[in-house]
Amino acid sequence: MxxxxxxxxxxxxxxxxxxxxxxxxxxxxxxxxxxxxxxxxxxxxxxxxxxxxxxxxxxxxRRRVDPATEAQVLLCISRADREAVDAITDAAVAAGGAGDPCPVQEHGFMYGRSFADPDGHIWEPMWMSAEAVEKGPAEMSHAG
Incomplete structure (x- = not known):
C-alpha cells in the first residue's frame, strides 16, 4: 500500500x-x-x-484553535492548471466558503489562490509549470 x-x-x-x-x-x-x-x-x-x-x-x-480567527496550517494542494485553481476556489465560494483569505500568488511559473472552508480552515490550491517543478522555483525566478 x-x-x-x-x-x-x-x-x-x-x-x-x-x-x-x-x-x-x-x-x-x-x-x-x-x-x-x-x-x-x-x-x-x-x-x-x-x-x-x-x-x-x-x-x-491540546486546545483546539478557532480557524476563523487563528491559523495553524495552510493546506496547499496542487491543481492541473491555472483554470483548475480558479475553478476549485470559485466552487468553494459558491458552497459557502470565503475566497482568497490569503494574497493571490502570481509568479508566472506558479499561480495560487486560497479559500477558507465554513469553519475557517485555509486551503491553497496552486499550479506550477512542469519546467519550474523540474528546475526549481529559484532558477525560474531568475529566468529572463
Missing amino acids: SQMIFINLPVADLERSMAFYEAIGFTKDTRFTNHLAASMVLSDNIRVMLLTHEFWSSFTD
Missing part, C-alpha cells in the same frame, strides 16, 4: 462540512463516515477526516 495522508479537521457542523467538501470535488467514503466523523477523499492518497469538535477532543488534550 502506498503512503497516504489523512488531514484531520475539527468542524462545528459535520453535515455542512460534508456538503461543502462534496461541492468542491471531494467524495465521501461512507465506510468511514458516521455521526462523529466523515472521510472525504481528494485522491487515492489524500483524505480529509472531518471530526466533530467533541470527537476531535478525544484525540488530543
Whole structure:
C-alpha cells in the first residue's frame, strides 16, 4: 500500500462540512463516515477526516484553535492548471466558503489562490509549470 495522508479537521457542523467538501470535488467514503466523523477523499492518497469538535477532543488534550480567527496550517494542494485553481476556489465560494483569505500568488511559473472552508480552515490550491517543478522555483525566478 502506498503512503497516504489523512488531514484531520475539527468542524462545528459535520453535515455542512460534508456538503461543502462534496461541492468542491471531494467524495465521501461512507465506510468511514458516521455521526462523529466523515472521510472525504481528494485522491487515492489524500483524505480529509472531518471530526466533530467533541470527537476531535478525544484525540488530543491540546486546545483546539478557532480557524476563523487563528491559523495553524495552510493546506496547499496542487491543481492541473491555472483554470483548475480558479475553478476549485470559485466552487468553494459558491458552497459557502470565503475566497482568497490569503494574497493571490502570481509568479508566472506558479499561480495560487486560497479559500477558507465554513469553519475557517485555509486551503491553497496552486499550479506550477512542469519546467519550474523540474528546475526549481529559484532558477525560474531568475529566468529572463
